[in-house]
Amino acid sequence: MSKLIRPLNYRALLSPKQTEQGIKVIKDFFQQNLSTELRLSRVTAPLFVLKGLGINDDLNGVERPVTFPIKDLNEAQAEVVHSLAKWKRLTLAEYGIKPGYGIYTDMNAIRADEELDNLHSLYVDQWDWEAVITREERSLAYLKDVVARIYSAVLRTEYLTCETYDQIKPFLPRSIHFIHAEDLLQRYPNLSPREREDAACREWGAVFIIGIGGRLSNGEKHDGRAPDYDDWSTVAENGKPGLNGDILIWYPVLGRSVELSSMGIRVDKQALLRQLKLEGEEDREKLYFHRRLLEGSLPLSIGGGIGQSRLCMVLLHKAHVGEIQASIWPEDMRRECKQLGMPLI
Numbered sequence: 001m002s003k004l005i006r007p008l009n010y011r012a013l014l015s016p017k018q019t020e021q022g023i024k025v026i027k028d029f030f031q032q033n034l035s036t037e038l039r040l041s042r043v044t045a046p047l048f049v050l051k052g053l054g055i056n057d058d059l060n061g062v063e064r065p066v067t068f069p070i071k072d073l074n075e076a077q078a079e080v081v082h083s084l085a086k087w088k089r090l091t092l093a094e095y096g097i098k099p100g101y102g103i104y105t106d107m108n109a110i111r112a113d114e115e116l117d118n119l120h121s122l123y124v125d126q127w128d129w130e131a132v133i134t135r136e137e138r139s140l141a142y143l144k145d146v147v148a149r150i151y152s153a154v155l156r157t158e159y160l161t162c163e164t165y166d167q168i169k170p171f172l173p174r175s176i177h178f179i180h181a182e183d184l185l186q187r188y189p190n191l192s193p194r195e196r197e198d199a200a201c202r203e204w205g206a207v208f209i210i211g212i213g214g215r216l217s218n219g220e221k222h223d224g225r226a227p228d229y230d231d232w233s234t235v236a237e238n239g240k241p242g243l244n245g246d247i248l249i250w251y252p253v254l255g256r257s258v259e260l261s262s263m264g265i266r267v268d269k270q271a272l273l274r275q276l277k278l279e280g281e282e283d284r285e286k287l288y289f290h291r292r293l294l295e296g297s298l299p300l301s302i303g304g305g306i307g308q309s310r311l312c313m314v315l316l317h318k319a320h321v322g323e324i325q326a327s328i329w330p331e332d333m334r335r336e337c338k339q340l341g342m343p344l345i
Helices: 016-038 085-095 140-164 181-187 193-204 269-278 282-286 288-294 308-315 331-339
Strands: 040-042 048-050 067-070 076-080 102-110 123-132 177-180 206-210 244-251 256-265 301-307
Touching: 016 040, 016 102, 016 123, 016 140, 016 308, 085 102, 085 123, 085 288, 085 301, 102 301, 123 308, 140 206, 140 244, 140 256, 140 301, 140 308, 177 181, 177 193, 181 193, 181 206, 193 206, 193 244, 193 256, 256 308, 269 282, 269 288, 282 288, 301 308
Parallel strands: 040 102, 177 206
Antiparallel strands: 048 076, 067 076, 102 123, 123 301, 206 244, 244 256, 256 301
16 A cells, blocks of 8 residues: 555546546547557457467566466466567567568456556556568667657547547647666666656656666666567667667656556567576577577567556546556555545446
8 A cells, every 4th residue: 555646636537437438439549540650450369378488478577477277288387468579479470461560459468466556457458569670670760760659649649538528638748758768867866767767757748768678887777678579788879778668658647657658679589699698598599489589480570568548547637547447456445545536446
């Protein structure tokens, strides 16, 4: 409960029925815009994958996936996905997607080790997307262009939401600011990574932080990234490593920054080998996904995830993600949230 943010004088702007209608408006409109902006086709995704293939997202390497045995496969273990970061790249190869085009899907995950608060739930829903790129497009300039297009889709969705509900007013800036995690450290050397994110978002309103996963000049990472999907070690045009990052916005309802998306250009063979060595994870080279990548049978790609409940939460001006999605919460959190005017579904 100590992590629960308690906004003063919070009042939900929409009734429960309006909220449910608003969720549908946002989801339908945004995914169509995302699909059009990035030329993505919708595909069907798995809820779980077989353990031991290297397909599941390892996140920071310490989160435990929900696991269960499969009776008809001689008790082989399946894992509920954490995300579809690597599965999507396999699917691009299987469907023969050409450069300039890609796929998106509804990703539903269970993260049993999540610390529950206003923004974090056991249940994670996001639009997972992945697109094929050329060798020349593995650049920071291309990454920034894609980020700007995604942010423009967010702005259009905010406009529609405000047009639909007069009581909701726009707050997002018209453009997104780009800054490298190292530059953020130098700008705010006495702050923690989370505090640096808050400071940057308070200053610029919307920020894309580049280079998440590699160690900074203070020997620490801005945040963790698995070594086998985002490319966080390749040195880009600005002389700093990192072809990935996070989209964050300043959220006045909670008085803090909120991450909406994690994304990046994916590892090629050289970046995968380098990052596995940096993280001491060379054993992963033997896994199915990693063998496919190292043998050259997977396309170069860019991809990421955009939180569905997170986006609906901020565009509908809600104070808790549990006002948007149905999940399990501590009973004392439910009681206090109800008293604070943010009843959880």
